[in-house]
Amino acid sequence: MGCLCEAGFSGGAPTSPLLIASEHVQFTSDCYRAREREDERVKRRDSSLPKASSARPTLHSLPIRIIMNFPLLIFSSTFILFLSCFPAPSLQQFPRVCATQEALQSKRCCPAWPGDGSVCGVQSGRGFCQLVEVSESPNGPQYPHSGVDDRERWPLVFYNQTCQCAGNYMGFDCGECKFGYFGANCGERRESVRRNIFQLSIAERQKFISYLNLAKTSTSPDYVIVTGTMAQMGNGLTPMFANISVYDLFVWMHYYVSRDAFLGGPGNVWTDIDFAHESAAFLPWHRVYLLFWEHEIRKLTGDTNFTIPYWDWRDAQDCQVCTEELMGARSRLSPSLISPSSVFSSWKGESPAVDELSSHLSVTQLVVICSQPEDYNQREVLCDGSPEGPLLRNPGNHDRNRVPRLPTSADVESLEDVMLISDTINTFKNMLLFLTGFASPETGLAVTGRSLMHNSLHVFMNGSMSSVQGSANDPIFLLHHAFIDSIFEQWLRRHQPPRTHYPSANAPIGHNDGYYMVPFIPLYRNGDYFLSTKALGYEYAYLQDPSQRFMQEFLTPYLEQAQQIWQWLLAAGILGAAIATILGTIIVMMHRRQGKRRKIPSYGESQPLLISCEEEEPPSYQTAM
Numbered sequence: 147m148g149c150l151c152e153a154g155f156s157g158g159a160p161t162s163p164l165l166i167a168s169e170h171v172q173f174t175s176d177c178y179r180a181r182e183r184e185d186e187r188v189k190r191r192d193s194s195l196p197k198a199s200s201a202r203p204t205l206h207s208l209p210i211r212i213i214m215n216f217p218l219l220i221f222s223s224t225f226i227l228f229l230s231c232f233p234a235p236s237l238q239q240f241p242r243v244c245a246t247q248e249a250l251q252s253k254r255c256c257p258a259w260p261g262d263g264s265v266c267g268v269q270s271g272r273g274f275c276q277l278v279e280v281s282e283s284p285n286g287p288q289y290p291h292s293g294v295d296d297r298e299r300w301p302l303v304f305y306n307q308t309c310q311c312a313g314n315y316m317g318f319d320c321g322e323c324k325f326g327y328f329g330a331n332c333g334e335r336r337e338s339v340r341r342n343i344f345q346l347s348i349a350e351r352q353k354f355i356s357y358l359n360l361a362k363t364s365t366s367p368d369y370v371i372v373t374g375t376m377a378q379m380g381n382g383l384t385p386m387f388a389n390i391s392v393y394d395l396f397v398w399m400h401y402y403v404s405r406d407a408f409l410g411g412p413g414n415v416w417t418d419i420d421f422a423h424e425s426a427a428f429l430p431w432h433r434v435y436l437l438f439w440e441h442e443i444r445k446l447t448g449d450t451n452f453t454i455p456y457w458d459w460r461d462a463q464d465c466q467v468c469t470e471e472l473m474g475a476r477s478r479l480s481p482s483l484i485s486p487s488s489v490f491s492s493w494k495g496e497s498p499a500v501d502e503l504s505s506h507l508s509v510t511q512l513v514v515i516c517s518q519p520e521d522y523n524q525r526e527v528l529c530d531g532s533p534e535g536p537l538l539r540n541p542g543n544h545d546r547n548r549v550p551r552l553p554t555s556a557d558v559e560s561l562e563d564v565m566l567i568s569d570t571i572n573t574f575k576n577m578l579l580f581l582t583g584f585a586s587p588e589t590g591l592a593v594t595g596r597s598l599m600h601n602s603l604h605v606f607m608n609g610s611m612s613s614v615q616g617s618a619n620d621p622i623f624l625l626h627h628a629f630i631d632s633i634f635e636q637w638l639r640r641h642q643p644p645r646t647h648y649p650s651a652n653a654p655i656g657h658n659d660g661y662y663m664v665p666f667i668p669l670y671r672n673g674d675y676f677l678s679t680k681a682l683g684y685e686y687a688y689l690q691d692p693s694q695r696f697m698q699e700f701l702t703p704y705l706e707q708a709q710q711i712w713q714w715l716l717a718a719g720i721l722g723a724a725i726a727t728i729l730g731t732i733i734v735m736m737h738r739r740q741g742k743r744r745k746i747p748s749y750g751e752s753q754p755l756l757i758s759c760e761e762e763e764p765p766s767y768q769t770a771m
Contacts, residue, residue, distance in 0.1 A: 239369050239399060239665055240387060241318045244305065250382030255305040255667065257319040266309035266320045273311035273320035278302060278669065281660030283651040289419050295407040296376050297421055297664045298655070303376050308669060318668050325437050326683015328450060337680075338440075340628055341687040343455035343467060351471060354455060357443050358621050359489050361393035364446060371398045373530040375408065390531050392446055394515050396439055400618040401516035401529050403431070403656075403664045408526050415523045421656030421664040423614065426574075426649050428582060429634045430675035431663055432627050437682065438666075439624065453684065456628035459603060460555045465541035465622075473622050474539075482540040482609060490621065493537045514538075517616035529615075537619060538609035548595060549602045557599065558633060574647045577637050581630065600630050631679075632686040638678050639689075648676045 244255035256275035259267030266273040280299045296303045311320040314332035323332035346354065366389070374386030390398060403422040406415035422431040436454055444452050457467050467473045474488030484491040493513060513533035522529060561580045579585040583601030585592050597605045603626050604612050611620040650659040650673075659673035679685055 239395060239667060240304075240372055241667065242368055242370055244318070244667070245370050245372075245385055245387045247382055247385055250304065250376075250379070250385060252307075253302075253305050254307040255318065256307055256309050259319045259321045261321060266311070267315070271312060272315045273309045275307055276310045278306050278308055278662075280662065281658060281671075283658050283660055285655040285658065286652050289407070289416065289655045291407065291409070291416065294409060294416075295419070297403075300421075300656075300662045300664045301667060301669065305667070308667065311668070316668060322441075324683075325441070326681075336683065338451070338453045338684045339687055339690070340453045340632075340684060341455055342458055343472065343625060345687065346455060348471075353449075355472070355489060357447055357449075357452065358393065361443060361446060362391055362493065364392050365389050366392050366395050369395055371395065371402075371531055373528055375528065388530055392442055394531055396435070396442075397515055397616070397618045398529060398531060399435070399665055401519075401615040404614050405519065405528070406523055408523075410526075412526060413524045419655065420614075421661075424582075425654045425657040426578065427653075427657040427661070427663070427672045428578065429631070430672050433631055433634070433675050433682075434663060434666065434670055436624070436627060436631060437684075440684075454624050454628050456632060456686070457622070457625035458629055458688070459552055459626070460558060462552050465607070467622060467625060468539070468541055473625075476540070481543065482538050484537060484539060490537060514610055514616060514619040517610060517613060517619065519613075519615050539611065539620060539622075540608040541606055542608070544605050544608040544612075549597050549605045552606060553599055553602060561599070561633075573641055574643060577634075581633060581637075600626075632689065635679050635686060635689065643676075645673055645676055648673050 241255065241257060243249070243257040249255055254275070256265050258265050259270070259272060261267060261272075262269045264270070266275050268274045278301065280302060292298065301308070309318060309320050311317065314324045314327040316322050316324045323329070326335060326337065328334040328336055343351070343354075369390070370387040371390045372386060373388050376382070379386050400422075404420045406417050407419050408414070409416055422428060422435075440452060440454055444450050459466070469475050470485060470487055474484035474490040477483040477485045477491070479486075484493075514535055514537050515531050515533065516529035517534050518529075561577070576585075579592075581599055583598040586596075586598060604617060607620065607622065609620065611617045611623055611626075617623055645659070648659050649657065652658075655661075656664060657672065659671065659676075661672055662669045663672060675682070
């Protein structure tokens with residue numbers, strides 16, 4: 147699995163940035179006090195965990211591209227400077243409060259909700275602590291082992307009690323809102339729209355890139371990653387966890403869900419195992435993954451309107467997003483590296499930096515992680531988030547026999563045609579094979595030695611994104627999977643399949659309907675996300691009806707920009723009105739003065755100053771004086 151594409155695989159089938167920032171940042175003493183209280187709570191509950199670096203990061207640690215990226219630097223620095231105004235609970239992997247010896251040995255992860263101090267917010271009706279019941283449906287034959295891997299019967303190896311949230315609440319302590327719901331009591335229903343990255347304004351693109359950089363440089367305050375198996379931890383006696391940045395948390399999650407299973411001994415692993423690829427859970431798992439990514443950025447930045455943009459790569463001849471303004475152009479020094487003028491090129495530095503103005507942050511090193519699965523297997527260790535080198539990308543310089551070209555519009559359309567002629571029972575299976583890239587959309591048959599659709603983009607990128615376990619290191623991963631998710635959504639809307647079309651048994655381990663998604667805490671079942679984006683509170687711009695698309699792609703961006711700078715517009719309007727009033731007054735006064743001059747009485751001349759002398763020829767004029 148080491149150097150194949152992300153779904154693939156070992157051969158089995160299946161406006162100004164400052165103005166934007168000012169909208170989300172408020173200087174209030176209450177905000178700072180709230181942040182301080184939260185910090186104290188984290189300190190108390192983290193006594194048994196490895197502490198984040200006490201050195202505070204400096205703004206000089208941010209990528210310095212004075213000429214090319216000054217607006218971006220200002221924006222990123224602004225968020226780092228004022229991040230203390232935003233409590234930022236996360237929603238995935240191991241909560242710090244549950245990463246303790248007590249929690250692991252009791253197998254109980256039911257934290258108190260800070261809002262009322264009760265377990266799972268039970269006093270406020272948010273949820274309650276209950277035993278975890280896992281599905282007993284049989285798995286397929288691909289993984290013949292039992293009791294070997296911590297991910298089997300997830301999450302029972304770690305916890306058998308978690309919070310069960312009620313109503314529109316979710317989260318490890320029921321302190322958050324379900325997807326699509328907002329507000330203090332999660333009663334506000336709102337639909338977010340994911341847009342084509344090329345439809346974003348310049349300011350919106352800068353904001354997106356700044357958010358990515360902020361996530362890369364911000365340590366997750368509420369979550370840690372596990373760095374050892376339960377057996378290596380002595381069944382919880384010696385907890386092994388590590389701090390991680392918000393961005394790298396998601397990189398690690400993608401590694402952990404797809405890693406090989408250790409069977410004992412150096413290099414003795416089972417490779418035919420993946421809880422999020424090569425079978426039915428591929429699409430719903432990545433759907434939840436992107437939703438949590440979106441939610442995490444919203445919590446980190448305070449921007450509740452943030453959505454992940456998508457890259458519509460149909461008919462693309464090259465990497466359209468690999469530019470200085472977007473995801474980074476190719477370096478002139480090395481074709482596999484990112485241009486030094488891109489903010490992403492600094493995602494290879496190895497010096498932690500300090501910001502004396504952000505005491506609660508511990509900036510992680512800007513590098514790729516979890517990119518050496520063969521080494522982990524040989525040493526029988528998990529990826530621990532340590533730096534492993536620069537972000538690599540060499541688009542187009544790949545094996546052309548495997549991926550002759552990127553998918554076209556005709557490929558996507560033919561994929562829909564094949565699905566339409568398929569029998570109802572196998573429609574989902576067929577769509578999965580075609581969309582992931584194992585089968586040809588034209589024929590419906592597997593193509594040996596070829597990677598199509600989803601897989602083709604990973605191979606085409608020819609770098610960090612081309613290895614399954616480490617592919618999420620490249621931020622293009624997000625743009626790509628958002629578009630894959632939109633194609634999945636088209637299929638759901640066209641066929642409207644019942645949940646019974648999702649396999650309930652005999653799928654590869656981790657892919658049955660009732661299996662909880664690895665490694666999410668809180669818990670989510672695969673089959674629960676075999677439904678339309680409409681039910682989850684989001685939409686894709688190009689799937690909207692024409693009137694909605696006009697509003698979203700043309701009118702809304704202008705209105706949003708106007709909203710961001712309304713203070714300046716108001717000031718300009720007032721100033722313009724004042725100038726117009728002054729000019730109007732001057733014109734009226736001048737007009738009145740001219741009128742008075744015209745009304746002065748004329749008395750005529752008593753004796754002309756010039757008289758005509760008709761006696762002389764030619765006539766001449768002379769004064770009477």
